[in-house]
Structure formats: structure tokens, C-alpha cells
Amino acid sequence: MGLPHYLRRAEAISGTMAVVAMVASAALIWAIYPLYSDYVRWTEAAAAEVIAASVTLCGDTGTICIDAGFKSPSALFAAEIEALEFNVDCQGRHCGFYRIRVPDDSGILLRDVDNEVLLQLAAPVAPENCGQLSRNGAAVLSGNLIVRIFLPHAEHVARFSLEGELGNVGSDVQ
Amino acid sequence: MKMSGGLNPFLIGAIGFAICISSTVGLISIILREYLPVPLWVALVPAAVAFASLGVASPEVPCMVVLTGTELAIAPLAASLVVGFPASRYQSALVVESAFRLAIAADLSIMIPLAFLSMTAGSAIRGLWIGAGPPPWSG
Numbered sequence: 001m002g003l004p005h006y007l008r009r010a011e012a013i014s015g016t017m018a019v020v021a022m023v024a025s026a027a028l029i030w031a032i033y034p035l036y037s038d039y040v041r042w043t044e045a046a047a048a049e050v051i052a053a054s055v056t057l058c059g060d061t062g063t064i065c066i067d068a069g070f071k072s073p074s075a076l077f078a079a080e081i082e083a084l085e086f087n088v089d090c091q092g093r094h095c096g097f098y099r100i101r102v103p104d105d106s107g108i109l110l111r112d113v114d115n116e117v118l119l120q121l122a123a124p125v126a127p128e129n130c131g132q133l134s135r136n137g138a139a140v141l142s143g144n145l146i147v148r149i150f151l152p153h154a155e156h157v158a159r160f161s162l163e164g165e166l167g168n169v170g171s172d173v174q
Numbered sequence: 175m176k177m178s179g180g181l182n183p184f185l186i187g188a189i190g191f192a193i194c195i196s197s198t199v200g201l202i203s204i205i206l207r208e209y210l211p212v213p214l215w216v217a218l219v220p221a222a223v224a225f226a227s228l229g230v231a232s233p234e235v236p237c238m239v240v241l242t243g244t245e246l247a248i249a250p251l252a253a254s255l256v257v258g259f260p261a262s263r264y265q266s267a268l269v270v271e272s273a274f275r276l277a278i279a280a281d282l283s284i285m286i287p288l289a290f291l292s293m294t295a296g297s298a299i300r301g302l303w304i305g306a307g308p309p310p311w312s313g
Contacts, residue, residue, distance in 0.1 A: 010230055010300050015185050017227035017296075018192035024220035025192075025199040032202065035209045037260040044262055154208035 046072035048145035050164025062125035081107030086143025096129040139166035196220035201253035229296020250277035
């Protein structure tokens with residue numbers, strides 16, 4: 001004795017619905033997972049470095065100039081370098097916190113290509129730190145390059161640490 | 175066989191598998207909602223369809239409870255493991271832990287109500303459209 005025809009119909013429809021659910025789930029995971037794993041891979045592979053950094057002092061004013069590099073592999077999303085934030089330490093003494101906003105057109109990271117960006121940034125030194133910087137020779141800067149990542153439904157901020165010596169601590173005192 | 179209410183046990187197995195997969199994917203979508211190219215409610219449709227298919231099949235109550243309970247137990251764990259998989263060895267444990275908490279919360283607050291609503295809708299489809307009458311457990 002088989003099942004009544006209406007029960008067989010219910011079985012067929014529920015079986016079809018289960019298959020549809022599985023196929024839809026596979027399509028959904030296919031849409032999410034590559035972007036997510038690409039994001040994880042990208043944030044682990046991308047790196048920032050200080051290529052050169054120097055400070056020029058002139059009385060109680062001065063300028064810190066930094067050449068920073070950022071390398072990142074190709075990604076499925078767009079990103080933009082937003083700013084460079086760093087602290088300056090002179091022989092254990094804190095000589096200021098700086099945040100340099102990257103100009104809009106120079107920090108854009110294109111999707112689907114390897115990006116290698118060289119940033120030339122400058123920031124004025126606060127007058128209260130000029131004395132410290134001129135008295136103490138070696139200074140070290142350490143901070144983060146802030147990258148804004150554009151995802152389908154959100155913007156993430158990723159921070160890539162960088163560190164370097166602040167060379168040529170000289171005075172152009174006239 | 176008795177628990178399946180005379181239904182094909184392979185069908186019950188397939189529905190259970192579909193529920194497990196679609197619930198896991200639904201939880202992954204909730205955890206990774208920022209990476210989702212479609213609105214979040216779309217990501218819950220496969221799970222709703224899978225639970226509705228259980229309502230349409232309408233096996234005996236113990237069978238439905240076992241299938242739903244298995245989903246409750248497996249899906250958050252599977253979802254958090256899948257989310258933690260691409261992370262590096264050092265970060266993986268942290269990612270899995272935070273994903274698991276979120277998955278449990280989503281399971282309790284979204285998936286269980288969704289399961290009950292969808293199974294009820296499935297039973298209604300069975301009774302009204304397919305003409306198979308009310309589910310055997312409805313009295």
C-alpha cells in the first residue's frame with residue numbers, strides 16, 4: 001500500500017522546497033564568502049612602512065616630513081588611505097601626537113589590482129615640542145596608517161602600524 | 175519510521191540536511207552582514223523555505239523537535255567555525271569565539287521564531303493548497 005496521492009504530493013513539494021533552500025544557501029554563501037575571505041587575506045597581507053622621515057626646525061616652529069609607503073594585494077573591494085596618525089618620542093619623552101590627513105586623490109586604492117602607494121606628507125611641529133626635538137638628537141615615530149575599506153553594507157577602518165626613525169633632526173636657526 | 179509519520183525517511187533526512195545548511199548560512203549571513211551584497215532578510219529566505227518544507231511534510235512532533243533541536247545545536251557552532259576559518263592561526267580562536275556568541279544570540283532571537291513561523295506557514299500550505307488536510311499532530 002502506497003501513500004495516498006495527496007501525501008505523495010506533500011512529500012514532493014516539501015522535497016522540492018528543501019532542494020530550493022539548499023541551492024539558495026549555496027548561492028548565498030558563494031556571494032558572501034569570497035568577499036569575506038578576501039578581506040581577511042587583504043588585511044593580513046597589506047603593510048605600511050616609513051621610507052623616510054625628517055624634521056626641520058626653525059626657532060620655535062618646525063615641520064615633520066614623512067615619506068610613507070603602503071603595499072596591498074588586489075582585492076574585491078575599494079579602499080582609501082584616510083590619514084596617518086603617529087606619536088613622536090625623543091629618548092623616552094613624548095614629543096607630540098600628529099594626525100595628517102591624506103589628500104583625497106593620493107590615497108585611493110583601486111580594486112582588483114595590486115596597489116603600491118607612496119605618500120609624501122608633512123605636518124607642523126607644535127611650538128612646545130620644538131625645544132625637545134632640537135635638544136634631543138634621535139627621535140622615533142610610531143603610529144598607524146588608517147585605511148577606510150568600502151564593503152557592500154559598511155565602511156571598515158583598518159589600521160596598519162608603522163614605525164621609523166625621525167632623521168635629520170636639524171635646526172635652521174638663522 | 176514511526177517518528178517520520180509514514181513519510182519517506184530519506185525525505186526527512188534531506189529536509190534535516192537542508193535546515194541545517196540553510197540555518198548555518200543564515201547565521202553566517204547575520205554575522206557577516208556587512209559583506210552581504212543583498213538585504214539581510216533575503217539571506218533568511220532559504221532557512222524559512224527549509225523550515226516551511228518541514229511544515230509541509232509534517233512528520234510526527236518528536237521528529238520535528240529533533241530536527242529543530244539539531245539545527246539549534248549545530249548551526250551556531252558550524253557558522254562560527256566557517257567564519258573563523260579564513261583568519262590566521264593567532265586570530266582564529268578570537269574570531270570563532272565572538273562569532274559563536276553572535277550566532278547563539280541570532281539563533282535564539284531570529285532563527286527559532288523564524289522556524290516556528292515557517293513551519294506553521296508550511297502546515298498551512300499543506301492544509302490549504304495541497305489539500306492534504308491538517309498535520310497529523312494538530313489533533
